[in-house]
Amino acid sequence: xxxxxxxxxxxxxxxxxxxxxxxxxxxxxxxxxxxxxxxxxxxxxxxxxxxxxxxxxxxxxxxxxxxxxxxxxxxxxxxxxxxxxxxxxxxxxxxxxxxxxxxxxxxxxxxxxxxxxxxxxxxxxxxxxxxxxxxxxxxxxxxxxxxxxxxxxxxxxxxxxxxxxxxxxxxxxxxxxxxxxxxxxxxxxxxxxxxxxxxxxxxxxxxxxxxxxxxxxxxxxxxxxxxxxxxxxxxxxxxxxxxxxxxxxxxxxxxxxxxxxxxxxxxxxxxxxxxxxxxxxxxxxxxxxxxxxxxxxxxxxxxxxxxxxxxxxxxxxxxxxxxxxxxxxxxxxxxxxxxxxxxxxxxxxxxxxxxxxxxxxxxxxxxxxxxxxxxxxxxxxxxxxxxxxxxxxxxxxxxxxxxxxxxxxxxxx
Amino acid sequence: xxxxxxxxxxxxxxxxxxxxxxxxxxxxxxxxxxxxxxxxxxxxxxxxxxxxxxxxxxxxxxxxxxxxxxxxxxxxxxxxxxxxxxxxxxxxxxxxxxxxxxxxxxxxxxxxxxxxxxxxxxxxxxxxxxxxxxxxxxxxxxxxxxxxxxxxxxxxxxxxxxxxxxxxxxxxxxxxxxxxxxxxxxxxxxxxxxxxxxxxxxxxxxxxxxxxxxxxxxxxxxxxxxxxxxxxxxxxxxxxxxxxxxxxxxxxxxxxxxxxxxxxxxxxxxxxxxxxxxxxxxxxxxxxxxxxxxxxxxxxxxxxxxxxxxxxxxxxxxxxxxxxxxxxxxxxxxx
Numbered sequence: 051x052x053x054x055x056x057x058x059x060x061x062x063x064x065x066x067x068x069x070x071x072x073x074x075x076x077x078x079x080x081x082x083x084x085x086x087x088x089x090x091x092x093x094x095x096x097x098x099x100x101x102x103x104x105x106x107x108x109x110x111x112x113x114x115x116x117x118x119x120x121x122x123x124x125x126x127x128x129x130x131x132x133x134x135x136x137x138x139x140x141x142x143x144x145x146x147x148x149x150x151x152x153x154x155x156x157x158x159x160x161x162x163x164x165x166x167x168x169x170x171x172x173x174x175x176x177x178x179x180x181x182x183x184x185x186x187x188x189x190x191x192x193x194x195x196x197x198x199x200x201x202x203x204x205x206x207x208x209x210x211x212x213x214x215x216x217x218x219x220x221x222x223x224x225x226x227x228x229x230x231x232x233x234x235x236x237x238x239x240x241x242x243x244x245x246x247x248x249x250x251x252x253x254x255x256x257x258x259x260x261x262x263x264x265x266x267x268x269x270x271x272x273x274x275x276x277x278x279x280x281x282x283x284x285x286x287x288x289x290x291x292x293x294x295x296x297x298x299x300x301x302x303x304x305x306x307x308x309x310x311x312x313x314x315x316x317x318x319x320x321x322x323x324x325x326x327x328x329x330x331x332x333x334x335x336x337x338x339x340x341x342x343x344x345x346x347x348x349x350x351x352x353x354x355x356x357x358x359x360x361x362x363x364x365x366x367x368x369x370x371x372x373x374x375x376x377x378x379x380x381x382x383x384x385x386x387x388x389x390x391x392x393x394x395x396x397x398x399x400x401x402x403x404x405x406x407x408x409x410x411x412x413x414x415x416x417x418x419x420x421x422x423x424x425x426x427x428x429x430x431x432x433x434x435x436x437x438x439x440x441x442x443x444x445x446x447x448x449x450x451x452x453x454x455x456x457x458x459x460x461x462x463x
Numbered sequence: 464x465x466x467x468x469x470x471x472x473x474x475x476x477x478x479x480x481x482x483x484x485x486x487x488x489x490x491x492x493x494x495x496x497x498x499x500x501x502x503x504x505x506x507x508x509x510x511x512x513x514x515x516x517x518x519x520x521x522x523x524x525x526x527x528x529x530x531x532x533x534x535x536x537x538x539x540x541x542x543x544x545x546x547x548x549x550x551x552x553x554x555x556x557x558x559x560x561x562x563x564x565x566x567x568x569x570x571x572x573x574x575x576x577x578x579x580x581x582x583x584x585x586x587x588x589x590x591x592x593x594x595x596x597x598x599x600x601x602x603x604x605x606x607x608x609x610x611x612x613x614x615x616x617x618x619x620x621x622x623x624x625x626x627x628x629x630x631x632x633x634x635x636x637x638x639x640x641x642x643x644x645x646x647x648x649x650x651x652x653x654x655x656x657x658x659x660x661x662x663x664x665x666x667x668x669x670x671x672x673x674x675x676x677x678x679x680x681x682x683x684x685x686x687x688x689x690x691x692x693x694x695x696x697x698x699x700x701x702x703x704x705x706x707x708x709x710x711x712x713x714x715x716x717x718x719x720x721x722x723x724x725x726x727x728x729x730x731x732x733x734x735x736x737x738x739x740x741x742x743x744x745x746x747x748x749x750x751x752x753x754x755x756x757x758x759x760x761x762x763x764x765x766x767x768x769x770x771x772x773x774x775x776x777x778x779x780x781x782x783x784x785x786x787x788x789x790x791x792x793x794x795x796x797x798x
Contacts, residue, residue, distance in 0.1 A: 303728060
């Protein structure tokens with residue numbers, strides 16, 4: 051056993067898969083351990099992009115610094131896109147009676163030039179949307195040109211009069227660390243306003259647990275059927291092989307959908323989904339255990355045990371199981387990854403765990419898709435989930451391939 | 464060719480038995496579960512202030528409509544006979560359209576999308592696996608691992624990623640549907656172009672995730688065969704490398720065909736979920752809507768159609784296998 055594990059860790063594929071899996075597992079264990087807050091607490095109003103959010107009111111009160119920096123041209127560089135520039139030039143040349151050579155290249159001069167030349171006049175050949183676009187753009191640009199101080203005023207509760215409370219100079223800065231009320235969303239928030247990163251870590255954990263449950267159930271069923279079929283032979287073997295063949299061809303995807311839909315919705319939790327998936331995906335284990343047991347059945351040491359009058363259970367546990375353990379472990383690893391995939395697919399169809407208390411990878415995908423986040427360009431709501439599913443499945447498959455090479459020397463390079 | 468008769472007859476017979484079991488499961492599984500779906504549907508027709516006798520009448524009415532008042536075996540025979548005639552009853556969410564009508568409209572889309580996608584993915588996967596085993600180098604160290612990683616994406620995940628990159632970010636592909644929303648199906652060039660444009664993303668997302676799994680299997684089998692004694696012996700005899708490689712890959716292909724048959728169910732299931740990402744007018748989107756509307760008869764019929772599709776695909780692969788595998792050929796010619 052020790053030797054086998056040692057060998058496995060000499061296989062680069064196994065080690066690589068193991069490292070990825072360990073990282074995912076660490077995230078799923080450590081993040082929930084350190085953040086005690088409810089992972090599904092709604093902290094934002096909508097799907098916000100990743101980043102650090104700080105209170106604007108606090109920022110006004112925070113310590114001010116003066117930096118030597120050309121704020122205006124910086125602003126133009128950051129906000130004025132090439133697309134905007136092109137359409138501005140197009141307007142100037144077409145309707146502003148300006149030669150293209152007259153237009154200045156410097157961003158600030160260009161904006162000033164635009165504001166001086168642009169007139170909101172009736173022009174034929176421009177759609178209303180385009181006109182609206184130029185109007186908005188001009189308003190935005192002229193706001194950016196301002197260099198006057200900004201006065202923060204509070205309202206007098208009795209008279210409704212505005213009283214100056216604070217004045218912010220045009221070129222004042224503040225250090226982000228000076229703003230005390232801050233919140234960082236590593237992966238933004240989902241469409242319910244939950245912290246995507248924390249939620250994802252919890253979901254990976256839940257999905258792994260569910261996969262483990264499904265894998266264990268599938269492996270136990272497969273192991274028992276495979277042992278019975280391979281060791282006993284005869285009519286038992288025929289029946290089990292027939293059933294196994296049936297369920298290999300009838301897609302488990304269909305069975306899972308039928309069962310999940312028929313089960314009472316209130317009872318369909320993560321646990322039950324795991325059990326359903328496990329109970330429908332044992333065929334692979336049965337097949338591989340059966341073929342191994344058949345080749346073992348007539349070996350000398352098994353015959354020896356039989357002659358010594360050992361009980362069936364003892365023969366199975368002492369003379370057969372140790373030889374097929376490697377195949378069972380490999381099948382078990384694959385079961386976990388396919389169970390996680392199956393849950394995700396089931397949830398995408400709206401038949402996943404009917405719960406709002408915990409998140410699974412599939413449920414997170416379902417939420418992200420029903421809010422149409424891909425069409426809104428909110429990549430942080432779905433991409434990390436997909437990559438997590440892929441990484442978990444990839445790492446488990448790599449470990450499986452690595453083990454395969456250890457146990458089947460012919461596959462080694 | 465005559466010897467094949469028995470082989471194929473057993474195969475077809477076995478698949479007919481499987482179909483029967485699938486029908487039984489489709490019939491019995493929902494009925495085994497606590498809670499009667501028909502009662503749940505009938506609840507929606509019951510007004511809050513209704514009298515008890517009226518409620519009973521509504522329930523009895525619905526049960527009679529779905530044939531639940533008859534004994535179980537009669538229900539089963541009715542179900543099988545109707546299913547064989549292609550009559551699955553009437554959809555609840557698309558009342559009064561018959562389910563067979565709804566399914567007829569979407570099965571074609573699913574087949575036209577998935578059949579080419581699975582075949583292309585399988586072929587590309589086998590080519591990559593063979594190349595990785597024989598040429599090694601960059602194919603074995605970079606391209607194969609890359610596709611292995613992609614192969615672990617769930618089909619709907621790859622679909623979402625492609626949708627985001629090509630339809631939302633780069634805006635070079637339509638975001639969904641089977642054809643432009645402003646078009647009507649016709650035999651015009653515009654319609655065909657739109658059809659093709661909408662076909663790309665679902666098709667490639669299915670192909671991309673199929674390649675990796677097939678390639679890794681082909682690579683293993685090819686390495687196994689390349690190290691076999693007959694290859695060494697042939698080399699000693701001085702047979703040209705090219706000829707040997709031809710034999711090697713032909714032998715390595717055979718388990719790949721069985722492997723395809725084994726994984727067809729999983730593949731088709733995954734791809735059906737991926738269809739929903741693009742709102743592709745296939746069976747996946749129909750099923751998604753049916754589940755959302757709790758349209759029980761439509762779900763039951765869709766799962767049955769998917770099962771039949773998988774069974775037919777499997778049978779086709781097995782028939783092909785019988786033609787290709789020389790061992791079966793030899794066994795059949797002996798008798």
